[in-house]
Amino acid sequence: MIDPLVHKILLGTIAYGICLCLTAGGFQLYRKEKKSAMFLLSAGTMMLVLSITVRIIRSNTM
Amino acid sequence: MENCPWQGFQPATIKFCEDQLCSWVTQPANTWSNIGFVIVGILIYRRAQAMKQGGLTLIGISSVLVGVGSGMFHASSTFLFEVFDLLGMFMISGILLCFNLQRLTGISNRINTAIYLALNAASAALMLIWHPSGIATFAVQIAIALTLELLLHIRRDEISYRPFLYVTGIFTLSFLIWGLDISKMVCDPHNHILTGHAVWHLLNAAAIFFIFKFYSQFSTTKKGRFSLEPRA
Numbered sequence: 001m002i003d004p005l006v007h008k009i010l011l012g013t014i015a016y017g018i019c020l021c022l023t024a025g026g027f028q029l030y031r032k033e034k035k036s037a038m039f040l041l042s043a044g045t046m047m048l049v050l051s052i053t054v055r056i057i058r059s060n061t062m
Numbered sequence: 063m064e065n066c067p068w069q070g071f072q073p074a075t076i077k078f079c080e081d082q083l084c085s086w087v088t089q090p091a092n093t094w095s096n097i098g099f100v101i102v103g104i105l106i107y108r109r110a111q112a113m114k115q116g117g118l119t120l121i122g123i124s125s126v127l128v129g130v131g132s133g134m135f136h137a138s139s140t141f142l143f144e145v146f147d148l149l150g151m152f153m154i155s156g157i158l159l160c161f162n163l164q165r166l167t168g169i170s171n172r173i174n175t176a177i178y179l180a181l182n183a184a185s186a187a188l189m190l191i192w193h194p195s196g197i198a199t200f201a202v203q204i205a206i207a208l209t210l211e212l213l214l215h216i217r218r219d220e221i222s223y224r225p226f227l228y229v230t231g232i233f234t235l236s237f238l239i240w241g242l243d244i245s246k247m248v249c250d251p252h253n254h255i256l257t258g259h260a261v262w263h264l265l266n267a268a269a270i271f272f273i274f275k276f277y278s279q280f281s282t283t284k285k286g287r288f289s290l291e292p293r294a
Contacts (some may be wrong), residue, residue, distance in 0.1 A: 002076060002244060003194035013201045024212050036215065043230070052237065058247060060229065 018047045071140035075194045076252035078129050078259045079249035093254065095260035098267030099129030100160075106274045117161075117282030118274060124153035125270045132263065134283075145189060148196035154270065155203035161277055162210035224237040225276035229269050236265035 002010075021044030028037035066084040082088040107122030128150030137148035160178045163169065167175075185203070189196045208230075215223070242248040250257075277286025 002197075006194050006198045009198040010201055013198075013205050016205055020209060020212065024216065027216065038218070039227075047234065054241065054247075058245065 014047070014051060018044050018051070020044075021047065067212040068138045068140050071138065071142055074135065074139050074141050074144045076144070076197070076244075077139075078257070079243045079246055079251055080254065080257045080259065081251040083254070087137045088139045089136040089254075091255055091257045091260045092263070093133050095256075095263035096129040096136070098264045099125050099132065099270065100269045102271045103127075103129060106271065110274070110278075115278065115279065115282050118277060121154075121157055121270065121274050121277070124150060124157060125267070127153060128270075129267075136259075141193065144196070145186070148189060148200065149182070149186055151196075151200045152203070154184050154273075155200050155207065156181045156185075158207035158273070159203050159210070161280075162207050162214065165280070166210055166214055221279050225272045228272040229276065232265050232269040232272070236262045236269070239265070 003014060021040050025037050025040030025044055028034075031037075066088075067086045068088065070281045078089070078092060080089045080092050082099035083090070086094050097289055103122045103125030105122070106125060107119050110122055112114075119128070128147070131143065131146035131148075131150040135143040137143075156178050159181065160174050163177065164171075164174045181203070185196075239248075239258045240262040243262070248258055
């Protein structure tokens with residue numbers, strides 16, 4: 001059980017983290033920092049996929 | 063829940079998967095699992111002292127306080143100890159934020175200490191005004207600290223990020239487990255031995271150790287500031 005506003009802030013923070021990783025990854029790719037770019041892009045993508053999966057499972061079980 | 067030991071106290075603002083028992087330890091699994099924070103905290107404190115890194119002992123002290131505060135919170139399920147639990151968590155997120163701020167801007171130890179104390183006081187005050195704000199404040203502070211780390215990574219990449227990768231990996235996994243537990247998606251309320259939240263505690267104790275490993279790359283004593291040069 002969690003306060004609805006706190007829940008929104010947490011979701012917002014996760015969304016911010018995903019955007020941050022993807023943007024920074026894109027920027028590193030532009031600077032040809034391949035190792036760093038790959039890590040940031042895969043971290044962002046992994047978080048995005050994980051969030052969508054959890055969301056789908058939750059909407060199907062609730 | 064009549065005649066329970068913690069009955070007279072204001073209840074906590076948050077409820078996890080594990081059922082609350084009418085006893086001195088209301089959530090056994092969520093309580094015992096805090097031992098990891100205490101063990102890791104003592105280990106960090108001793109290592110930091112041996113390395114003569116005064117600033118890093120704060121990570122050890124905070125970890126012990128998180129363990130004790132969180133243990134009392136889950137044992138009692140009261141708002142009073144929820145405050146203590148979150149104060150320990152703010153100390154950890156505040157360390158990340160202020161250490162990174164100092165690395166990025168080169169501000170003096172004195173100013174950074176003032177920022178650290180003000181940050182913790184403001185977080186605690188916000189929680190007393192708006193009770194459920196604790197976790198949100200912690201999450202926002204972690205997000206800011208990660209943003210600063212990302213800026214440092216983009217600006218200059220002269221340090222080992224291996225411990226940092228361990229921290230982010232462990233924290234992401236544990237946060238997922240925390241979410242599955244609190245939303246009751248993966249949940250057995252009658253299991254008082256191991257719960258998702260207990261796993262969150264144990265994994266985060268490991269994450270705190272790698273936070274220490276990461277920051278032990280820097281000197282906290284040299285000219286009173288962080289140095290990106292490897293320590294002697």
